[in-house]
Amino acid sequence: MTTSRVTIKDVAARAGVSKGAVSLAFNHKPGLSEATRGRIFEAAKELGWAPNLTARTLAGSRVDVVGLAICRPARLLGLEPFYMEFVSGVESVLIERSCSLLLRLVRNVEEEVGLQEAWWRGRQIGGAILVDFRLDDPRVAAVERLGMPVVAVGHPSLTGGLTSVWTDDATAVTEAVRYLAALGHRRIARVGGAAALGHTATRTAAFDEAAGALELAGAWQVTTDYSGESGARATRSLLTAAPSDRPTAIVYDNDIMAVAGLSVAAEMGLTVPRDVSLLAWDDSQLCRLTHPTLSAMSHDVHGFGADVARTLFGVITEEGPGSHPVPTPVLTPRGSTAPPGV
Numbered sequence: 001m002t003t004s005r006v007t008i009k010d011v012a013a014r015a016g017v018s019k020g021a022v023s024l025a026f027n028h029k030p031g032l033s034e035a036t037r038g039r040i041f042e043a044a045k046e047l048g049w050a051p052n053l054t055a056r057t058l059a060g061s062r063v064d065v066v067g068l069a070i071c072r073p074a075r076l077l078g079l080e081p082f083y084m085e086f087v088s089g090v091e092s093v094l095i096e097r098s099c100s101l102l103l104r105l106v107r108n109v110e111e112e113v114g115l116q117e118a119w120w121r122g123r124q125i126g127g128a129i130l131v132d133f134r135l136d137d138p139r140v141a142a143v144e145r146l147g148m149p150v151v152a153v154g155h156p157s158l159t160g161g162l163t164s165v166w167t168d169d170a171t172a173v174t175e176a177v178r179y180l181a182a183l184g185h186r187r188i189a190r191v192g193g194a195a196a197l198g199h200t201a202t203r204t205a206a207f208d209e210a211a212g213a214l215e216l217a218g219a220w221q222v223t224t225d226y227s228g229e230s231g232a233r234a235t236r237s238l239l240t241a242a243p244s245d246r247p248t249a250i251v252y253d254n255d256i257m258a259v260a261g262l263s264v265a266a267e268m269g270l271t272v273p274r275d276v277s278l279l280a281w282d283d284s285q286l287c288r289l290t291h292p293t294l295s296a297m298s299h300d301v302h303g304f305g306a307d308v309a310r311t312l313f314g315v316i317t318e319e320g321p322g323s324h325p326v327p328t329p330v331l332t333p334r335g336s337t338a339p340p341g342v
Helices: 006-014 018-026 034-047 053-060 074-079 081-096 111-121 138-146 167-181 198-214 228-239 255-267 299-315
Strands: 064-070 101-103 127-130 152-154 164-165 187-190 219-222 247-251 277-282 295-298 330-332
Touching: 006 018, 006 034, 018 034, 064 081, 064 330, 074 127, 081 101, 081 164, 081 277, 081 299, 111 127, 111 138, 111 167, 138 164, 152 299, 164 299, 167 187, 167 198, 167 228, 167 247, 167 295, 167 330, 187 228, 198 219, 219 228, 219 330, 228 247, 228 255, 255 277
Parallel strands: 064 101, 064 127, 127 152, 152 164, 187 219, 187 247, 247 277, 277 295
Antiparallel strands: 295 330
């Protein structure tokens, strides 16, 4: 196993040919002179490079498989708009390449490590998409040891040396807090996701920093499991305080919790946005079906999934774009946010 990250591009440069010529040589296809073919093989030998067998299999097969394991209860995943959109984006690329998605739900990250190893050693998948990274995530070392092609959906600070695709959550949270403060809100809360997840920690730190910089009179953060029930519970706990001690605006980490929060406000006799402004995250179709419609931090989740899938094929062929961010979520104001008391 080569320790340095030599790629097909390096072999092409050493041999003085194109990457396509290297591919022709190693796939034993016509179009090259014997002298050129020999020069390519010699360059590869000098650099210690061998073609990725998985890439060749994908190139020559009618159907192959990409793995995706998600640590969520089945019932919750079925209600979560983010992952439904994300998976549809992944599938849109796999369909173009006659590939299939092998989706499994796991109970914890340790179970996923074992599953990924079984998939790879059993030749069930040609590569995998890894999601929901934690600090010191054990999957990083595990997939590097296996040599399995993967794309990590998460900030590079969480994903080690893996090829990563991510959103700038810190900038998006900061924009959300500044927007609400610009409307006149001085008491702002955030209903966040699972505390163990890296992107939750990123959003938590960004919220604290933005609230401190704006010198808000009150700033609250509550972590949940992303479910509507937990979102409702968190909203209820925030709004049961006296009017002078409760938030006038709440930011949610997903749409389903924001919808639940809207129901809780109505249940408590509060008017949105006069008594409390609500801001969702992801901007799925749910945000446009409520009354009032939900303001949201909007991003193209379907496009995000498609980008991740394309990047994975780039990792497999060693010709991809490498790690990169996708567009940062942007604010889409609607009927659920306004100045306090308006």
